[in-house]
């Protein structure tokens with residue numbers, strides 16, 4: 001069964017009638033690391049929003065492990081780390097509470113947690129601490145996010161995606177502003193997750209990096225322009241030609 | 247219905263008696279003001295409204311809905327006038343008009359490219375003009391003044407019960423759904439990934455704000471209620487880095503300004519809505535000047551020092 005299967009998905013924003021995504025077909029088996037590349041405005045983030053279920057597709061069908069998104073949403077199967085611009089960085093929230101938002105699906109099962117929304121079980125904090133430790137941000141747990149640097153923020157959101165224990169990870173430009181050393185650590189974590197059957201889709205502009213680590217590359221520019229092995233697809237020359245064609 | 251009113255009345259009496267125990271501890275010169283029954287009702291109403299607006303103001307500030315609050319509160323006016331014409335309780339008319347405009351604006355915000363400020367500006371001035379025209383035909387200027395600026399000293403038992411019911415409902419919902427509201431405002435995409443119904447929350451929050459506006463009509467009036475839906479939250483925003491703390495501080499600012507404002511309005515014989523809002527503004531000003539991390543004063547001193555170091 002496919003982790004994600006899309007049939008002819010199209011999408012637009014209310015501000016314009018132009019299609020942002022045009023007839024996207026995807027068949028992604030579990031346990032792969034997929035690079036999603038394309039120029040600014042290609043619709044990468046939009047595709048993520050649709051997979052997560054935050055945005056409705058205009059047309060088309062989406063199945064996550066064979067089920068429609070709203071069924072999978074409740075189980076928190078899809079984890080998502082946003083691109084910087086999507087978050088209000090002055091929001092009054094501490095780092096560990098950001099990571100906690102990845103644990104909501106594990107919290108909500110009990111009635112007690114509804115009656116006492118501020119009482120968080122100790123075992124939850126342990127998972128959260130561990131996730132923060134993996135990305136090297138444990139000592140920042142009680143800091144407000146507004147006090148972090150760009151790369152540190154990225155790592156916190158990655159920790160959240162890890163804490164969610166999801167089977168599908170959508171990472172929107174996860175290495176932007178992250179230093180080389182942390183990037184290395186994060187890649188090791190992601191590869192380990194992949195070994196355990198996690199599907200990871202990464203939107204990125206770093207073609208060289210993607211060529212090294214991805215199993216598959218999808219080039220997007222409103223339509224799917226190419227889809228295949230990274231060595232073939234992510235050739236700078238081919239890509240620039242493809243973009244000119246589209 | 248009668249049962250509910252009875253129960254409400256009993257609850258209100260109970261709360262007032264509880265309040266009076268606290269009030270009577272205060273110095274006699276202050277306590278004496280609150281010996282009149284109408285002052286006791288005004289006190290309870292103001293406290294409820296202060297807390298209610300204080301809590302919601304945090305969400306309004308973070309979501310950037312200040313203008314929306316302003317628009318809804320103005321749009322309520324024709325609802326009040328319509329209710330007056332039909333002879334139904336004016337809170338119902340106010341709620342229907344407010345909710346319709348809130349939902350309308352929420353829909354516009356989510357679905358069109360019209361600049362928000364323009365669409366809201368047109369919408370709420372139109373509603374407001376309509377309301378004023380209607381009221382000028384049917385009621386006296388005193389009535390109009392009371393709706394526009396509040397008349398907390400004249401609060402009736404039934405509207406106090408309504409305020410109490412709204413407060414309990416709104417505060418309860420905010421408490422139980424605190425986590426969801428937080429995530430929706432902070433990161434709506436993650437909220438969706440967690441299976442939270444975001445459009446439900448979006449419109450739900452707007453309805454809660456509308457309810458708070460309706461409940462505040464008699465205390466601060468249509469024109470000034472938006473101040474109570476912004477200032478406490480904005481003050482708290484300057485002081486802390488955690489949403490739950492922000493809500494607590496917002497609540498306190500709302501509560502404090504309502505009580506002190508009411509007292510001042512009685513002692514100096516000034517409009518209560520104006521007094522309440524001015525107290526809130528004064529607290530905001532203090533916070534803006536002296537906040538530990540983001541205060542203007544701290545920044546000034548800090549910059550001075552840095553210049554010396556160079």
Ligand SMILES: Nc1ncnc2c1ncn2[C@@H]1O[C@H](COP(=O)(O)OP(=O)(O)OP(=O)(O)O)[C@@H](O)[C@H]1O
Pocket residue numbers: 013014015020038039040041042043044045046047083
């Ligand atoms: N909220 C929005 N309202 C209206 N249009 C939008 C919105 N978000 C994105 N768009 C438009 O949709 C198109 C695709 O945007 P999207 O964010 O998906 O691109 P992207 O591939 O993620 O780009 P980037 O590499 O810059 O992150 C763009 O043309 C953009 O202008």
Ligand SMILES: [Mg+2]
Pocket residue numbers: 044045046083172
């Ligand atoms: Mg993007």
